Amino acid sequence: MKPVLVIGGGVAGIQAALDLADRGLKVHLVEKSPSIGGVMAQLDKTLPTMDCSICILAPKMIECSRHPNITIHTQSQVKEVAGGAGNFDVKVLKEPRSVNESKCTGCGVCSQKCPTKVRNDWQEGLADRKAIYIMFPQAVPLTATIDRDHCLYFQKGVCQVCSKVCPSGAIDYEQKPEEIDLNVSSIVVATGFQEYDPSELKEYGYGRFKDVLTAMEFERLVCASGPTGGHLNRPSDGKLAQRVAFIQCVGSRSHKKGYPFCSSVCCMYATKEAVLIKEHDPASEVNIFYMDLKVFGKGFQQFVDRAKSHYGVVYIRGRPGEVRMNPVTRDLTIWYEDTNTGDVTSKEADMVVLCTTMIARPENKELAEALGLELDEWGFFKPLNPLTNPIETGLPGVFICGCSHGPRDIPESVAEASGAAACAAEVARRFM
């Protein structure tokens, strides 16, 4: 039987790949960044069990790398697709790491010695990385990559320290982009989402006030593997943030700015993050400013009840109008209306977390064109029928799962990924 192509190496892509591989099908797992893992690898804990996110994800990532039926292609993107169900011809372009994958042991010496610092996107800009780097400690593959846009050698023809210190001789500046041709029976799209950029909502001060963070930035800050070792030292002055405010629906449920839809998961992840803060410091003050509390998932209402009664997290129904910053103390003031009482008032905070909407990735456009798929008005992949065929697309043999077709949480993404795997397996059998 022909192999199956899974596009996207986040938790959904990983699940789909494992399901397919476990049943004996060969899988090509194509991932754009240097490592699989996706957003889930960046999270601190997952609700409602408060498991360490990477701890439960890493074994699955390792399983992918060790599975005899799975070939992982990182630094890779699908560029062209031709054919149909049972017989897709796919052209994948692999960007060069400038590091020989089979020689690199992931020791990290190259990063240590590299003189160039670059914004670390994986740490959401809260820390730096080097021009040669390993994406994160549990990266799969655990291989270094050179960011050619910032590497001194590629930009100015100097340095090359990494090749001098690499004990395995794995550096290869001559590495070229590689074109990989694949012939597969079906395709699973699991490209995930990205966070809405709240800069356009100037009233919240994101970008102006250093201590106004997005949810992903907060996850990195509170995570033990983050820039402060998990201590809530706020970015502006390092002061320990003991009063934190969460603002929900940032970029969602609005026809004015952002998107009109509800991002599904933010009320719950805000609750989780609030509980994390309280666990770090029971004396802290946490307020969540919400519109409607979305508690529709299994165990969610109970999680919120616990957050309120056991941890003392306060929920205020009201969409704040403005966040202001005192230039001397750097403390933040949130102006809001408590809609339940009608009071217009303010609350002080050391840090504000904007719970931003999950939006479609811009790469979806290019991928949709290559595949011949339709995107909806928000840039998400469109299912064949949102009611009866939620994981099939308009093209037989091409399936979608996870956040590639809209905001949803991890359990749903994982269930859908298995669903997509079943669909792909059916196709594989049909065209055996």
Place this chain on the structure above:
Amino acid sequence: MSEKPRVGVFVCHCGINIGGYLDVPDVVKYAETLPDVAYAEANLYTCSSDGLQKIKEAIKKHDLNRVVVASCTPRTHEPLFQGACEEAGLNKYVFEMANIRDQCSWVHMHERNKATQKAKDLVRMAVAKARLLTPEEEPEIDIQPIGMVIGGGVSGLTAALSLADQGFEVHLVEKEDKLGGYLNKLEKLFPNNTKAEDVIKPLIQRVKETPNITVHLKSTVTDVKGFVGNFDTEITTGDETLPLNVGTIIVATGADYLNPEGLYGYGEVEGVVTQLELEGLIKEGKLGKAKTIVMIQCAGARIEERPYCSRICCSEAMKNATLLVEENTRRDLYILYRDLQTYGLSYTELEWDAKKKGVKLVKYDIERPPVVTKGEKGPVVKVFGPLLGEELTIEADMVVLSAPLIPNEDNKRLSQLLKVPLNSDGFFLEAHVKLRPLDFATDGVYVCGTAHSPKEVAESLAQARGAASRAGIPMAKGRLKTAAITSVVDETKCSGCGTCIELCAYNAITKNERGLAQVTSAVCKGCGVCGASCPERAITMRHFTNEELEAQGLAAIKEA
């Protein structure tokens, strides 16, 4: 391979990750002094192809029959080193790892001497255990390529079809006299107002036409024995029982709808119905002159006796309210809600649409719920709206209660039969909330649809296919090899108390014909709870025997 243990110890520098923080050569020297250690060496990167080669060479050259690698974490690297041992002709279960990175160098970065000492301790412990390790065989079981799906609603039908499309035989067991479940009672489905019958009828038709799906109507599962790959089940149809041997079981039994007797005048005041009944009325065209309609959300949900949210009611209310208003624009629709659960792309659309069409949304708080009384012309609803700051009195023609989905009555019985747990709300409890939402801890049994928790049709469909994927995996493999780390019962010591059977989360232990505990190795996950709890110390774990653990423990407290 000689009888006496000959342990090889390989201490890894791991670049600077270990070597930079403790004295690796010193640890190697120490290892050489340990009992039964025939050879010890240091590697820069034991996991590199170079390092693995060295292990294999050393095994051959020094006639090693036990291997200890002191390096990083077995989570990521144990299979790699085990593979190297196997390639050199050793059984993989004579391999042991000491984690001197995550558990040592990484957490004691500024205490070189103490870290070195700790590394020595860890190596000593590993060697103490390794000396006692014995080769193990991994059990294999056959998997019957036949799946059972319990429940013939939209989830069950979809799961059955998917399994059949994957090439397996399927037995679909349905307790009613017809297939279709709740969708038979619904009119239109959100988000795109497709008629429920247009969804369910084609599925039923396809199932009937699929040769390898056998449908058992008016039937229930009355017995389940065995384990993954070989479930010996019994289904009862009327008076007859039929034994069925299946490889996997998917629970798709759905949920029931709450009868909100006593809530908001239901059963007492005329004109108070549930959303489900409303669907029926719409279907039969019996709405009549109802003009003012008040829908009450969370009617029996998100309260103390039933804390969960039923997920679909807000979207359903929006859909029904919009339909009613579109049908007759003079209608006055109110939705009294606590938190609107319209989420995601399509369901939020429902909310915007309803608002645009003039449906009035009135928030209420749980502390001051609406009160429904009998008025002159119909039910009267009084509700305090905190956003309005005042109490509304609505003379309605009809009050519709958005009551929650509740666990199926039969869940308890079925959960005991299948030995799978229920959560505190009474729905089936999956193996792991995040990463294994469709599996049970018990191998071979899966769940999907509203049996798992309230959800809409689209989500049930995706889950049903997901469950079919999960169930298809062992059946596609045909054979399942399981780890050898399983528990063993010493029958001479077992008193038949049954403690281990109670505690086993995977239902791997049963009472045999002698009334003594018997472990099904294939299903045992090696968690060790049985071994730890046996009052007679009759249970030991392969690869973690009592002797091995004792040796390791004693080695830990010994001075280096």
Place this chain on the structure above:
Amino acid sequence: MKYTLYLGCTVQSEQFGLEASVRETMPRLGVELEDMKGASCCGFPALSSVSKVGWHYLSARNLAIAEEMGNDFLPLCNGCHLSFVETMHYLEADPDLKNLINTHLEKEGLQYEGKVKVVHLLEVLHDRVGEKKISGELVKPLEGLKFASHPGCHAIRPSDIQKVDDPEDPRKLDNLIKALGAETFDYPEKIDCCGSQLAVASGRTTLKIAGDKLQAVKSYGFDGLVTTCPFCFKMYDGRQRAIKGALKDSSLDVPVFYYTQLLGLALGFRPERLGLQLNQSPVDGLVERIME
């Protein structure tokens, strides 16, 4: 660069400091000002509150005169500026109203066509003259001084009509202050209203609103407050004594300037030429410091 200068009522009748400092400094920056003949009140705030047609008529006739003169149109007052911008917006959206207005304007021999470009002083200085030019002309850079920027409401709201600067994060006045060599920084109350329009309804509340802002400005360590709007200036400067009384804060004493006054000082002009002797807030100390 040539602009038709529109003074408006408040500037002409009492806010001489703004007019003086504008007329003094603009030529040095290459800006030529042409005065209007036959200018009238813009209609804001009194007439705009009671008669839509009356308001737009008054505004439109000034715009019609400006159209004839041909230059871009520069009203000095925030209030006037918004009044003109809004009139243009509403007449564009409502052709019937536009026709009605033109029917009245015909009697004066005027016609409004909506072709004139209305600019704000901030736009002239920031977008057209530019910070670089200003910095290049400095004679007495205002080093070591910190000024709080107060752009004023009518320069930035309502955001779908008024486009001079960002409604939530206006930067132009801040940049212009920095161009003078002085320091400025964001403070929470920056876009808070001065409260002057409220004076008609509640005098005490107005004083409190303005006073709260002055107290805040002082608490952040600013040396003074800068604005371009005569209403705001009147509030913070002219009524500071009353504010002090209302707040019972006798030590409030916040120096308040028109931007063009500080600009003039930095360009080396003498304080009397900039109308600084007319400022009622305690500016003398700072002026002396700058002139040293």
